[in-house]
Amino acid sequence: MFNFCYLWHSLILTICFSSYGQLSSDFDWDYIVFSQRWPLSTCAEWEETKPGNVCNLPTNRLTWTVHGIWPTKSGTRGPISCNSAIHFDPNQLTPMLDDLKEHWTNVEANTKQNSFWEHEWKKHGTCASILPQFDSVTNYFSRGLKFNKDYNLSTILESNGVVPNNNGYNLQDVYNTIMNSTGKEPSIQCVTDKNTKESFISEIRICLNKTLDLIDCEPSSAHEKGDIGMNTNCNLKKSVIYLLKIPQFYLNENESEMNEIDQTFQNWKYYTMIYNFLNVLFWITL
Numbered sequence: 001m002f003n004f005c006y007l008w009h010s011l012i013l014t015i016c017f018s019s020y021g022q023l024s025s026d027f028d029w030d031y032i033v034f035s036q037r038w039p040l041s042t043c044a045e046w047e048e049t050k051p052g053n054v055c056n057l058p059t060n061r062l063t064w065t066v067h068g069i070w071p072t073k074s075g076t077r078g079p080i081s082c083n084s085a086i087h088f089d090p091n092q093l094t095p096m097l098d099d100l101k102e103h104w105t106n107v108e109a110n111t112k113q114n115s116f117w118e119h120e121w122k123k124h125g126t127c128a129s130i131l132p133q134f135d136s137v138t139n140y141f142s143r144g145l146k147f148n149k150d151y152n153l154s155t156i157l158e159s160n161g162v163v164p165n166n167n168g169y170n171l172q173d174v175y176n177t178i179m180n181s182t183g184k185e186p187s188i189q190c191v192t193d194k195n196t197k198e199s200f201i202s203e204i205r206i207c208l209n210k211t212l213d214l215i216d217c218e219p220s221s222a223h224e225k226g227d228i229g230m231n232t233n234c235n236l237k238k239s240v241i242y243l244l245k246i247p248q249f250y251l252n253e254n255e256s257e258m259n260e261i262d263q264t265f266q267n268w269k270y271y272t273m274i275y276n277f278l279n280v281l282f283w284i285t286l
């Protein structure tokens with residue numbers, strides 16, 4: 001018991017420190033990935049991840065929202081969590097809070113309101129901050145909101161008749177619609193239902209160089225592109241769904257009702273209590 005607890009605790013501490021403690025001093029990156037989400041798909045994924053997860057959706061549910069602005073070194077995924085002197089300051093978000101809630105939505109209702117934005121700043125904003133266009137929390141987030149308007153995916157897709165419906169599209173048509181509009185290769189990401197293997201379009205990414213001109217995106221992993229000639233992780237054996245409504249089987253009874261959110265926070269408090277209790281117990285047994 002003694003050794004086990006000690007090891008367990010060290011392990012947790014090690015994990016915590018290695019994910020939060022190390023900041024990269026490597027600000028070397030080549031281009032920006034601007035990622036937008038289809039919140040209904042993000043929601044379906046979130047609710048599937050853990051029982052009790054509930055979603056917070058923008059007032060206009062059928063709208064593309066920002067995920068993040070991600071500096072990327074060609075051929076890799078990062079850098080992330082750069083050692084920037086600029087710290088996350090939620091006060092800088094206050095003037096644009098309504099806009100952020102609607103267009104840079106934290107879909108995960110059972111997390112703290114600022115947590116999504118803080119995460120994006122710490123992981124990606126710190127690395128982006130070497131460019132003057134992103135050199136403060138205000139600039140990073142207002143630029144994301146501007147990109148969301150400038151590269152309005154609803155408008156782009158609608159222009160070629162691609163609208164949300166639950167019937168499915170040939171991904172190539174969706175991909176070409178964006179390529180025809182932007183002149184550059186996008187990246188389209190799906191969440192895939194474990195049982196039906198159906199893919200729901202969840203993110204569309206466009207890429208920009210350091211002067212913020214559009215460029216071709218790269219495949220985000222070695223599995224992508226290759227044979228199919230598209231940057232995507234979607235399952236192409238079936239048509240891909242541009243969700244109009246979240247399929248009922250994903251929903252926790254009545255989605256996003258206030259009483260459910262309360263219930264989740266109750267559960268959360270309960271888990272936290274147990275966790276704290278166990279923690280105390282560990283220290284006592286040590």
Ligand SMILES: *[C@@H]1O[C@H](CO)[C@@H](O)[C@H](O)[C@H]1NC(C)=O
Pocket residue numbers: 103148149152153154155158
């Ligand atoms: C995107 O365009 C749609 C109409 O196609 C509009 O309703 C929506 O407000 C626009 N989004 C932004 C962020 O401007």
Ligand SMILES: *[C@@H]1O[C@H](CO)[C@@H](O)[C@H](O)[C@H]1NC(C)=O
Pocket residue numbers: 160173176177180
């Ligand atoms: C894209 O543009 C090409 C060439 O103009 C055209 O043949 C094709 O039908 C367009 N595809 C879509 C999906 O708009």
Ligand SMILES: *[C@@H]1O[C@H](CO)[C@@H](O)[C@H](O)[C@H]1NC(C)=O
Pocket residue numbers: 209210211212213214
């Ligand atoms: C970004 O792309 C534009 C258009 O292709 C080009 O004129 C510009 O020089 C590029 N900027 C950088 C930093 O590569």
Ligand SMILES: *[C@@H]1O[C@H](CO)[C@@H](O)[C@H](O)[C@H]1NC(C)=O
Pocket residue numbers: 253254
């Ligand atoms: C959600 O609530 C509405 C009315 O409050 C009800 O008509 C509907 O059946 C409920 N849906 C589910 C899946 O429980």
